Amino acid sequence: MGRYRPPVTRSAPYITPEGARALRKELHKLWKVERPVVTAAVHEAAKNGDRSENGDYIYGKKRLREIDRRVRYLSKRLDEITVVDRQPEDRNRIYFGAWVTLEDAQENQHRFRLVGADEIDPAQHKISIDSPLGRQLLGKRLDDEISLVIKGTTAQWLISEICYTHCASDRENPA
DSSP: OOOOOOOOOOOOOEEOHHHHHHHHHHHHIIIIIIHHHHHHHHHHHHTTSOGGGOHHHHHHHHHHHHHHHHHHHHHHHHHHOEEOOSOOSOTTBOOTTOEEEEEOTTOOEEEEEEEOGGGOBGGGTEEETTSHHHHHHTTOBTTOEEEEEETTEEEEEEEEEEESSOOHHHHHSOO
16 A cells, blocks of 8 residues: 555635634744643653653654744744735625625524635534635625535525624624
8 A cells, every 4th residue: 555645635725814813823822832841751751761662752742843843834824825904895795805794494503604624613513715615605695505415415604794803793692
């Protein structure tokens, strides 16, 4: 069995200002805080002699590799992403950074924000613009209908609200 891996589809190079700050914060924490601590632990563990049976040394080196891999990724990613810090001129269409409220056939409302691949967080209802639902939403207007096949079933939604800052539903139900 070979080690060939097919090329990964590149995600959209967009990120919100909050997402860019979070990536920079993670990079700083890994490089300036966590890596020096792990490096010191590995240095001390290396002084104990036989490294082949030294768990602190082995797991410390493994953690250093993980940190270095993530630091490389974050450094490259921060160089290639575009921070989208302004609203689109046409706020009646769905673009990157929009909060979108969808209504299903039972009149249940589902709210999502379209963000970049580095910001996906289902708990905060943030979905990628590269996801199937995100691609369906891009460019749509209020009262447009979208449909998506999920596990063999076609789900349909009506776009009931589009906003880029404060939505009407936020003002009605402050969290």
